[in-house]
Structure formats: structure tokens, C-alpha cells
Amino acid sequence: MLSQKFKVTRDDLSFFKKHGFVKLRSIFSQETIDHMASLSRPAVVAPADNYGTGFSKLKYDIGNDDPYVLDLMKDERFAAALSELTGQKLFFTQGLGFELEKNKSTGFPWHVGTQSFGFQRLEDYACTIWTPLCKIDAKGQRGGMAYVPTDVLSGAFIYQHINMLPDYIEAKIKSGAPYGFAEFDAQKNDVLNAPGMREVLEFYAVEDDFEVGDALLFDKYVLHKSIKLGEGPIPSRLAYALRFCSVEARYDQKRVAALATPRRLFNYDVGSDFNEIVCSRDGERVFDSPYFDRTREQRTVSPAGPKAPERRRMPATTEVA
Numbered sequence: 001m002l003s004q005k006f007k008v009t010r011d012d013l014s015f016f017k018k019h020g021f022v023k024l025r026s027i028f029s030q031e032t033i034d035h036m037a038s039l040s041r042p043a044v045v046a047p048a049d050n051y052g053t054g055f056s057k058l059k060y061d062i063g064n065d066d067p068y069v070l071d072l073m074k075d076e077r078f079a080a081a082l083s084e085l086t087g088q089k090l091f092f093t094q095g096l097g098f099e100l101e102k103n104k105s106t107g108f109p110w111h112v113g114t115q116s117f118g119f120q121r122l123e124d125y126a127c128t129i130w131t132p133l134c135k136i137d138a139k140g141q142r143g144g145m146a147y148v149p150t151d152v153l154s155g156a157f158i159y160q161h162i163n164m165l166p167d168y169i170e171a172k173i174k175s176g177a178p179y180g181f182a183e184f185d186a187q188k189n190d191v192l193n194a195p196g197m198r199e200v201l202e203f204y205a206v207e208d209d210f211e212v213g214d215a216l217l218f219d220k221y222v223l224h225k226s227i228k229l230g231e232g233p234i235p236s237r238l239a240y241a242l243r244f245c246s247v248e249a250r251y252d253q254k255r256v257a258a259l260a261t262p263r264r265l266f267n268y269d270v271g272s273d274f275n276e277i278v279c280s281r282d283g284e285r286v287f288d289s290p291y292f293d294r295t296r297e298q299r300t301v302s303p304a305g306p307k308a309p310e311r312r313r314m315p316a317t318t319e320v321a
Contacts, residue, residue, distance in 0.1 A: 001075045002054050003029045003213055008081045020150030021206075021218035024081075028131060029281045036240040037133045039063045040097035044238070050181055050316070051058065054108055054226065056101035056236060060272035063095035069242070070298040073156035073171065080303035082244070085217060088125050090244040090301040091287055094274055095163070098228045100143055100237045107226020108191035110201055112155035114162045116243050117220045118259045119275040120286060126220040129242045134234055136210035146205040147224040153204070155223040159174045160174045161191055166261040181266040187263075192223065197259030223272075244301065245286065253282035 005026040016022040028036075044057035052058045063069040072078055073092050082090060094116065102106055117126045138143040165187060172179040192201065207227060208216070218224065229237045255273045260270040279289045292299060 001029060001032055001072055002027060002077050003118060004256065006081070007078070008084055011087060016217065018149070018151055020154075020222045021147050021216060022085065023210070024129070024215045024217055026213050027078075027081075027305050030213065032068075033131070033133055033212055034237050035068050036131060038062075038236065039069075039130045040064060040099075040133070040238055040240045040301070041093070044097040044099050048271075049089060049269045051268050051270050052108075053283070054106040055098055056105045057097075057099040059097050060270055061094060061274060062097045064093075065125060065295055066095070067096060070295060073299055073301050079301045082129075082217075082301050083303045086125070086127060086219075087125075089247045090125075090127070091247055091292075091296075091299045092280075092301065093245055093286075093299075094243040094272075096241045098226075098239050098241070101228065102141075102229045102235050104233060105226075106228055109189055110198065110223055110225045111189070112158045112223060113220050113243075114159055115259060115270055115275075117245065117253060118162075118255050120245055121252045121255070124246055126243065126245040126249065127217060128220070128244070129215050129217050131215040131241070132210050132237060132239045133212070134237055135212055136208070136237070137206045137232075138209045138227075141218075141230050141234055142207075142227045142235065143229030144207060144210060144227050145224050146202075146207045146227055147216075147218060147222050148201055148204050149206065149218070150221050152302040153201075153223060154221045156221050158191065158223075159255075160186070163258050164184055169261060169265065181262075181268070184262055184268075186260050187283075190222070236287075247285075247287040247300070249286045251279035251282060251284050251286055251289075262282040 006024070012022050039062050043062045044059045046057055047053050047055060057163065096116070098107070113128065120126060130145065132144060138144060142194045169179065169184060192198070260274060278291045279286055
């Protein structure tokens with residue numbers, strides 16, 4: 001499961017608390033990396049619609065119920081590390097795979113996980129472990145990710161922005177004004193990717209090297225983007241992501257409906273119905289959903305030993321009324 005070299009240091013704890021992300025050096029064994037690759041490689045497919053066109057291949061819901069992945073959640077060292085870093089009681093929700101083709105794929109521009117965490121309320125905690133399945137040389141061929149520390153700028157407002165768009169889109173279309181995918185795409189992405197804002201984010205962005213077995217832990221408010229895989233020996237970069245959320249997270253029916261609007265109108269389909277089927281009642285605790293009845297205990301990241309620290313909360317100013 002985990003590499004024997006892996007440990008969480010005090011510096012890791014303080015860095016994650018301050019910035020919202022941390023590189024986990026030598027966390028996964030070669031066996032685990034190989035298993036992630038065996039899950040992802042046959043599952044990822046070329047985008048078939050307007051979503052994810054920056055990737056050569058991608059796929060949601062990879063390994064959601066895979067026995068090896070679920071065993072990872074019960075690994076004592078893994079559970080202790082994740083609980084210590086986040087201060088949360090977490091459970092695993094979803095696996096995803098993303099592939100970049102050399103000299104071609106651009107991936108996602110600056111964004112946060114509004115789709116992957118679209119089932120829960122803005123203020124509910126969630127995080128991702130992103131694992132590149134090959135070496136990443138940030139000063140060479142690149143192909144990793146860039147991310148902005150949350151103490152510089154938190155991406156919480158993007159979750160609010162996404163909820164604003166559906167009513168506006170429906171009103172524009174009803175008025176007879178020309179409005180299609182191009183207009184939606186610009187209004188969705190330009191908040192972070194207009195030239196002026198993009199230049200500021202690039203100034204503060206962090207881009208790390210990764211050895212095979214390293215991974216990045218980041219919370220759901222971290223602004224991040226893909227880095228193009230340039231010229232070099234690697235023909236494509238495959239990465240596997242594990243999504244987690246707090247056991248206290250509540251279902252946000254309005255947010256789920258908001259995400260469904262562009263899918264219905266503009267063929268903007270992620271190829272996953274997870275958000276729609278994981279719960280049915282607004283405000284219900286996601287962890288209690290019948291969707292997890294067969295695997296709830298296996299998905300829970302529960303370290304042995306002392307109780308995890310009290311969970312961190314978003315400031316009230318970021319909550320949606």
C-alpha cells in the first residue's frame with residue numbers, strides 16, 4: 001500500500017494548514033502505483049462532448065468500489081496521515097483518471113472541483129489526493145499541475161459563481177438573446193482565466209516535481225490547473241485522483257441542479273451521474289446515503305489511536321445563504 005519511506009512531518013502539517021495543499025513525498029508503494037495505472041489506463045477515454053476537451057482521455061468513477069482502493073482507506077498509516085493533516089473524519093467518494101498527450105493536451109485551465117464536489121454544500125470539507133503515475137519534471141517536460149495557496153486566494157467564491165449561472169443562462173435563452181456553449185464556457189472560465197487574472201495567478205502559482213510514488217493532497221478551495229506535457233521522453237501523462245469528503249457533509253440539491261443545466265443545454269456531460277444518485281433529499285448527510293450501504297465502513301478513513309483534531313471550518317462569510 002504505502003511506501004516504507006513515507007512519513008508526515010511537522011513541516012507538512014503546518015504547510016498544509018497554511019496553504020491548503022502539500023506534496024506527500026514517497027507516499028505510495030510501486031505496487032499501489034501499478035494498481036492505480038491498471039485501473040485508470042483501460043478506463044480513460046477520449047472526451048465525447050464539450051467537457052474535458054483539454055485532455056486526451058479522462059474518466060470519472062474509476063475504482064469507486066475497487067477492493068484494493070477500499071483497502072487503502074483502512075491502511076492505518078494512510079488513515080492516520082490523512083486524518084492528522086486534514087483534522088477531519090473523511091470518507092472516500094470517487095476515483096478519476098486524467099491523461100495528457102505530449103505536445104497536444106492542455107488539460108483544465110484554472111478551476112476548482114465544482115463538479116467533483118458538486119453534491120455537497122460550499123462550506124463542507126473535501127479534499128483530493130492527486131497522483132501522477134510517472135515522474136514529473138517541472139523544469140523539463142512538465143505535465144503536472146500548478147496551484148495557488150489558499151492563503152493567497154481561496155477558490156470558495158468559484159463555487160458561489162457556478163450557482164449564479166443557471167438562472168442567468170435560462171433568462172438569456174428565454175429572452176431570445178444569442179447564448180450557447182461558447183458564451184457559457186467564457187462566463188464559467190474567464191473569472192479565473194481572463195488574461196489579467198491569469199497573469200496574477202501565474203505569479204503566485206506553485207509547480208512541483210514529482211517522483212513516482214509522490215502525490216499532492218489539496219483541499220477543495222485550492223485553485224489549480226493542468227500543465228501541458230512538453231517535448232521529452234514521456235508520450236503521455238496519466239494521473240489518478242482520489243476524492244474525499246467529510247462524514248458531516250450535507251447534500252446540496254440546488255448545487256446539483258445548477259450543474260445539470262449546462263449538461264442539459266450544451267452537451268457539457270462529465271459522464272458521471274454520481275452527484276444525482278448519491279442522495280435525493282436536500283440537507284441529508286451524504287455519508288448516510290443508501291448509495292454507500294454496502295461499502296460505508298470500507299470507505300471510512302478511520303485511524304487507530306488518538307482522536308483526530310477538531311475539524312477546520314470555512315469562515316461564515318463564504319457560506320451561501
